Each structure stands twice: as structure tokens, then as C-alpha cells.
Amino acid sequence: MLIKPSSTFAHPVLSPQTDDYGDRLFDISLEVEEAPEAGEVVLKGLCILDDPAPRQLIGSGQATLGVVVECLETYFQRFFMVQEDGFTLQFGAGELRGRVAVQAVLAASEDGVQLESKFIAADYPPNTRRLESGDVIALSAIHTFEAGLDKLLPMESIFHLVASEDVADGIFQVGLDTEAIRLEVHPDLYRTIYGIRGTSLRDILLSSLFLPAVMNALDAMRSGGYEGQRWHRVIEARCSNEGVIVDDNTDLALSAQRLLDGPLGLLRGMFREGDE
Incomplete structure (x- = not known):
């Protein structure tokens, strides 16, 4: 089994966590x-x-x-x-x-x-x-x-867009109690989002929809209780692969941007393509 850094010994141990051997490595x-x-x-x-x-x-x-x-x-x-x-x-x-x-x-x-x-x-x-x-x-x-494979899955694969009359037009609600993260929107907004997902405008969704949703998920992961959900496993794998630590000190906005590969940069690139 692994020996934790907090373990103590009655004899000198050469380790990064001790200075028992001075600067030896x-x-x-x-x-x-x-x-x-x-x-x-x-x-x-x-x-x-x-x-x-x-x-x-x-x-x-x-x-x-x-x-x-x-x-x-x-x-x-x-x-x-x-x-x-x-x-x-x-x-x-x-x-x-x-x-x-x-x-x-x-x-x-x-x-x-x-x-x-x-x-x-x-x-x-x-x-x-x-x-x-x-x-x-x-x-x-x-x-x-x-x-x-979890770390290789695209982040978009863990979201499920749902049309709901109970959500006011122009906003979305996040649901975390299912295998995929539910993004509930008004039917009119649903049709708009669904229409651009297959076009060059899809990158707009990364910063406007997926970024705050990932922040919400990271915040929920700090409290626990969602470990059995598929979205949790995928985000956890991506965090581990990207070196993102989810705890009380996590910068949610910065971490979400890292997991989505800098969505604002993609947005800027999209508009540059339109100018050419």
C-alpha cells in the first residue's frame, strides 16, 4: 500500500517530506x-x-x-x-x-x-x-x-440539453442528479441552441452555456454526493489529467476555463475566421 507523506518513523527516512538526509534525493x-x-x-x-x-x-x-x-x-x-x-x-x-x-x-x-x-x-x-x-x-x-477513456471524452458529451416550459426564456437551469448534466432551457431558446450546435457558431456555447455549467458542477463536487454520476467521473478524470485540484480553495472560473481549453480564445478565433 502507499505510504502517506504524513507517516512518521522512529528512524531516518530519505524522502521529499523529510530532511532526515539533508538535501539528498x-x-x-x-x-x-x-x-x-x-x-x-x-x-x-x-x-x-x-x-x-x-x-x-x-x-x-x-x-x-x-x-x-x-x-x-x-x-x-x-x-x-x-x-x-x-x-x-x-x-x-x-x-x-x-x-x-x-x-x-x-x-x-x-x-x-x-x-x-x-x-x-x-x-x-x-x-x-x-x-x-x-x-x-x-x-x-x-x-x-x-x-x-474518461479523460479523452469531450466535455460536451456530459451535457444533456432539455426543453422545459418551466424555465424563463433567456436563462438556463442546471440539474446534476442524472448521469449527464441537465441544461434546462425554454423551448424557444432550445430551438436556437439546437440550431447553432452544428454550425461554426457552436463555440459561443462554450463560454455562454458550458462554462457556467462546469463551474456549477465543480462547486457541487467540492461538497460531494455525486460520485456515482457519469458526469462526475468524466470531470474528475479531466481534472486529474489537467492537474486541477477541486477543494475549498479552487478558483472555479479559472478551473472551468482550463477544462474547456480556454473558451474565450476559441470565441476570438471564430470571429477572426469570419473577418477573413
């Missing part, structure tokens, strides 16, 4: 190759370890280097032993879908392993530098990526 670089239609993923990685003492432990067999891969949506969680100079991990159809977390771990592989790095903080007494089998020596940051 332990991390991984990852390259993700994906065939979303087939559900297959290939992870290629390289471990970065700039302290010679832990590296000697790996070479002598006293420490084991591995990578934890966790995908909660598919209940996948596994530890892979890897080589420091590079690794390739292949995942079959359906094993990884949604948010995937990856963390490198270096752990003692036998009892009595002695930590002898000269970079260990002086306030760790000698008795804390002797490890038992399984004790963590180093932890990387937790790296994440989004697997599957």
Missing part, C-alpha cells in the same frame, strides 16, 4: 504509455537516488527497491520489485482505470541493516540507524496519472 521519473481503447497501460520509469550509502545496500542485497502501483477504482494494489537503472511495468486490459498512484519504496530486506549515510541528520542516535527486515529506508513522492 530519492524519487522516480515516469513515462506513461496507454492504449485507452484496449485498457492497456505501460509504465516506464527510472529511480533517482543520489546517496551512495543506500545504493550500496541495494547492491549488497540488504535492501529491496520496489514500486507500489495503486488504483482504487479497480481495487488494484501491488508491489513490484524493480531495478534502479530502469524498469518497465505492463498492465492488462481493465487493471488500471481512473486515478492511478505510483510510489517508489526502498526497504530493508533483512534484519540488522545499518544505515551509514554521512548525510543523516546528527540528531538521530546510533540505535535508530539499525533496521529490521521490512523497515522503510527511502520513499519517493506519490505520482499520479489518469488511466482510461
Whole structure:
């Protein structure tokens, strides 16, 4: 399982979250190759370890280097032993879908392993530098990526335009309790919107209709309760892929614009085409 940054240890651990080893570094670089239609993923990685003492432990067999891969949506969680100079991990159809977390771990592989790095903080007494089998020596940051098709779906695919006599003409109402986000408009406005969706004027809808609707959805996601809806899964996947964090500090307007690829820029381009 993943080891959270908030975890504490009675011995020094080389990690981005601690200064136990001063400015020494332990991390991984990852390259993700994906065939979303087939559900297959290939992870290629390289471990970065700039302290010679832990590296000697790996070479002598006293420490084991591995990578934890966790995908909660598919209940996948596994530890892979890897080589420091590079690794390739292949995942079959359906094993990884949604948010995937990856963390490198270096752990003692036998009892009595002695930590002898000269970079260990002086306030760790000698008795804390002797490890038992399984004790963590180093932890990387937790790296994440989004697997599957959801992140590739166009945002327009999660909206459902509905004509309703109960909505005043010129405005729209947002409904979030269905698989797709319902955009309810007056029948007269419905006919207008439906008429331009297949024309060069369709980009107008991104800033006038979809942008405030996405802001509304992001606001609802902060409170929770919609996780089972398809629109939630798609927006969550897009947020993960775009590095958008949805919490109480989220700038809704900016985040919605990122998810819609800057709708005002598309609008400007549309009018430029009309001038030519």
C-alpha cells in the first residue's frame, strides 16, 4: 500500500517530506504509455537516488527497491520489485482505470541493516540507524496519472440539453442528479441552441452555456454526493489529467476555463475566421 507523506518513523527516512538526509534525493521519473481503447497501460520509469550509502545496500542485497502501483477504482494494489537503472511495468486490459498512484519504496530486506549515510541528520542516535527486515529506508513522492477513456471524452458529451416550459426564456437551469448534466432551457431558446450546435457558431456555447455549467458542477463536487454520476467521473478524470485540484480553495472560473481549453480564445478565433 502507499505510504502517506504524513507517516512518521522512529528512524531516518530519505524522502521529499523529510530532511532526515539533508538535501539528498530519492524519487522516480515516469513515462506513461496507454492504449485507452484496449485498457492497456505501460509504465516506464527510472529511480533517482543520489546517496551512495543506500545504493550500496541495494547492491549488497540488504535492501529491496520496489514500486507500489495503486488504483482504487479497480481495487488494484501491488508491489513490484524493480531495478534502479530502469524498469518497465505492463498492465492488462481493465487493471488500471481512473486515478492511478505510483510510489517508489526502498526497504530493508533483512534484519540488522545499518544505515551509514554521512548525510543523516546528527540528531538521530546510533540505535535508530539499525533496521529490521521490512523497515522503510527511502520513499519517493506519490505520482499520479489518469488511466482510461474518461479523460479523452469531450466535455460536451456530459451535457444533456432539455426543453422545459418551466424555465424563463433567456436563462438556463442546471440539474446534476442524472448521469449527464441537465441544461434546462425554454423551448424557444432550445430551438436556437439546437440550431447553432452544428454550425461554426457552436463555440459561443462554450463560454455562454458550458462554462457556467462546469463551474456549477465543480462547486457541487467540492461538497460531494455525486460520485456515482457519469458526469462526475468524466470531470474528475479531466481534472486529474489537467492537474486541477477541486477543494475549498479552487478558483472555479479559472478551473472551468482550463477544462474547456480556454473558451474565450476559441470565441476570438471564430470571429477572426469570419473577418477573413
